Amino acid sequence: MGGRRLSCICNNLLLSSSSIKELQLPLSSKMSGSSERISGLYKELSQFPSVSCAYIGPEVTTPNGSKYCNVYTEWWQRDLDRSRHLRFCRQYNVFHNGRSVGNIVPAGTCMEIQGELLSRESPSGALRAVLRSTMVQAEEKEFLEIWHRSRRIKSLNLTALDKHGKVFSDDQFGCLQWSHSETHLLYIAERKRPKTESFFQSKAPELSSSITEEEEEEEEEPGDFCNFRKGDQFVLHEDWGEGLVNKSVPTLCVLDIESSNISVLEGVPDYISPGQALWILDDSGIVFVGWWHEPFRLGLKFCSNRRSALFHLNFSSSYCELISLDTKAVCSPRLSPDGRHIVYLEGDVFGPHHQCLKLCMYNWHVKTSLTVLDIVRKPKTGFSGIYTTALPLLCWSADSRRVLLHTPQRSRKDILIVDTETGAVGPLTADSEEGSWTLLTIQRDLVVVSYSSPNCPPSLKIGFLPSAGKEQEIVWVCMEKAEPFQDIKWKTLTFQPPDIQDTPKYDGLTCESLLLLPCHPLEGRLFPLIVSPHGGPHSSFDASWQLFAAVFCQLGFAVLMVNYRGSTGFGQNSIESLIGRVGEQDVQDVQFCVEQVLKTEPLDSTRLALFGGSHGGFLCCHLIGKFPGMYKVCAVRNPSVNYVSLIGSSDIPDWRYSAIGFDYTYGQIPLPDALTAMITHSPITSVGQVTAPVLMLLGEKDKRISAWHAMEYYRVLKSRGIPVRVLWFPDNHSLFTVEVEADAFVNSALWIIQNLPSQTAAGIL
Structure with a gap:
């Protein structure tokens, strides 16, 4: 150092x-x-932080004619003293002439962000929505706050309102989206579940005997008994697996800013779980991704091969329309600034749980989709395909023609620029420093990125996107520099x-x-x-x-x-x-x-x-x-040692079949040939030859690779006298x-x- x-x-x-x-x-x-x-x-x-997101505020013109905008950034680092991830924000005033960045002035010092799960600026930059979790009288509560410039103008206790369960703040389903009119806010939450009680729970004493016979009969109808959920307190509610525990049935919710009324949207098919929603340009409806959860849910985190599609929900008719193929896996819909196109990622269902993806585009006016960038089987040029798990929230150039994204390209992560009209693609960072680049945001063609390398912690850079065909001329200006x-x-x-x-x-x-x-x-x-x-x-x-x-x-x-x-x-x-x-x-x-x-x-x-x-x-x-x-x-750490024992204990049983070259279907029954192949490919078969001391770090909450399944490997080593040690962590x-x-x-x-x-x-x- x-x-x-x-x-x-x-x-x-x-x-x-x-x-x-x-x-x-x-x-x-x-x-x-x-x-x-x-x-x-x-x-x-561990004290070197990483930047997680950035937002560019509205353009301001000073009395002397110069222009600047505020850039808001969020960072995280490990706080070992308090055993938690520390999140903080920092803002910068970026002076520019509309084509190049001039001076950058930090606006104050870093400030810790407490309790924020999600936050989004409104399109004009005048409002900010914050989803916050806080403890009130030893109970966790969720609040949705609206801030206007220097003050908070609204705070809703979502837990007390009891319209739905917990709000989803994860990258898989979660969203917090302002309508273009800035009058409504769209988010995803767990659907409210009926309350349950034991068969033997005592009833409250009757305070009045004035209930009529008709009312008594009405209370005892079989339908009401089913809705009451008596004796259902231990019913299993499937969730979406590792990293998405207790997230089972997401639902679309809209907050009316003026009235503070929250609506749980109707019309979404019962067989899908909605997420990653966005408003269409006139705010008359939303587009979202729906993941099929029938006949049962499979692990979704790190798996881009789950059956899903794009849907359009029209508010006036409550009609939910399928607008992409329903035999594929899709994610990350992103609306162009002019509202005419939505780009998204598309891949195959099952097989490798993450693979090369297509970049597709839906034309809102002609109601058709086309492939902008296809799967790359064997790279012949510098471009080797798209492998990112999500597109940046803001990824369009101001001309609504070009899309920017970051993705692995061999052993480097590059930022690519794609012309959606011609399909031309090239790296925006090809001639930049050796290392890896991440796109944080692009607004009004001002691009904010993060850069790091194996010997250099993350730094923050900004630059103006040149006109089409001249993107390689971009000039990066450092906002936060880290020395190698x-x-x-x-x-x-x-x-x-x-x-x-x-x-x-x-x-x-x-x-x-x-x-x-x-x-x-x-x-x-x-x-x-x-x-x-x-x-x-x-x-x-x-x-x-x-x-x-x-x-x-x-x-x-x-x-x-x-x-x-x-x-x-x-x-x-x-x-x-x-x-x-x-x-x-x-x-x-x-x-x-x-x-x-x-x-x-x-x-x-x-x-x-x-x-x-x-x-x-x-x-x-x-x-x-x-x-x-x-x-x-x-x-x-949480090693997979025996594919056979993982079939019934993993949230991704399909991978155990795909890995050995077998097709997977729901309701798959493990047959002898598949079981033989699984055990043959597993390291448990060669544990008898191991002589090296082994340390096993296991997470007891692991839903992908059960910690108990690894104990089989441990016991064989232990019985043979090989030095082996297990650390059992309360983690996933x-x-x-x-x-x-x-x-x-x-x-x-x-x-x-x-x-x-x-x-x-x-x-x-």
Whole structure:
């Protein structure tokens, strides 16, 4: 970190007392204080924030004729002292001439955002809506607030109004959209459920005997008994799985700003769950995505392959019209500034749970859709397809012709610009700094982006979008700058797997790895290497700031992050090549990348460690079983170890079939051939060859990969006398809560250091 390094040491260790108590293996004298060293570095590097959203306010002309606009940004960082994610905002005054950015002046200091779940500026910038969660008399309450310039003009206690359940603030369903007239607000909430009670609940004493016989008979009608939900308090309400727990039946809600009346919209078909809604230009209706939840719900988070379509709900007729194909999976409808077109993403149902997507456009006047950008099977130019999970909320240029989006392009995330009339596409950030770019917003052709790289935390940049055909001339001006770490270097490595590992249908595919290295070897020694395959498997590492990798590098490790064939960003052929070959092709790719990098880089082949989560943990468990003795230690987060035992315990059972090359249908019955293939592809089959010590980090609330299913792997290792340790966290699949994430990382680093050959301890700490 050069001169920037802080000399901070945590006053209180991030490790829980129970975790420390479980560390039975003694550390050498060289390792004394290693936990303080690791936790101190982790705390130091976790203080670099990431920007999550930006909004550009209305244009203001000063008395002297100059122009400026206010740019509002929201950031987040890990607050280890309070064990939560800290959210704060910062504003800037950006002076410009309509074509280029001049001076940028921060408007005050950062300010913490407390309790905000969602917030949106109105189209004119005069109003702001805020969904806030707060504790009132030890109970959580939700409030919807309307702010006008410097004061709050309205605050509605949604919990007390009891029109619906909790409001959805997630990225999957959630929305908070102003009507163009700024008189109404659209949002999504859980449908209100009938109250339930026990069969044996005592009734309140009767206060009057004046009820007529007719009224008594009316109360006892069978229909009323069904609506009363007596004895239904333990009925299962299906939710949408991992990351969307307790989100079952979303409903569309509209707030009338003037009257404060909330309407729960009718007309949405019962077989779909609505979300991602937006107003059409004249406010006479809305367009939304509807996900089919019949015959039952499958996990939706990170899965862009769930049957869904675009619907138009007309307010005057309450008629809900299907406006896209109903045999596909769609998301992210975005209305053009002139109101004539809606762009959205479209993919296939089932198969790989994330894949290359089409960019489609619906013409509001002629009521038809067309494909703007098709799926890219095998990239032949610089463009390798669209793999983003969502389009930015504001992504259109002012001329309503061009669309901007960010997406993985091999091992880098680029911002692309698409001409919707010609289908021409190119990277807006092609000639910019090496790293990864994220589009935050574009308004009036003023573009706000975030940039980072493996050795540089996120920074904020802004620039004016040039006219069509000249986009490469964009000039980025830095609003918040982060300096790169001078003692970390990185590179992208491309590998061509051997022909023998190819399949005829998908030959010639490559894989890549991001390699991080400390700049100076300690005492001339070779670096120990931590190998980290990503999860998914249909996701990828991009060349962005990675906290874990940066801390490992500061500790003296080299880190290899592997994008094997099947990763997103490399074409649809690459994704499909992994189907039916999980546990084979991906394992071969990781091993091949490791073998090649050991030949060319200053790495110690006797000190190799594995670190991965989910499908990355699946690969780590395969590698220590198939190459015993090569990898000296392994730490895995919620690993998938046995596809068979996951069929009935995972929220995505369809993937267990798709991964091994079988088609999935609702009501699938596991037959012997499928079960045989599942167990054959699983790392549990090679656990008998494992010799490396294994640390397992499990989330007890994980709905994607049950924590209990991993205990099968643990018990086999335990019975064979292999050093194995389990940390059982009160968290879900991602292990992303601040306290859990920190504890999991420090324990992983300690486990790796402790179980590598002894010279590692002297070399690293």
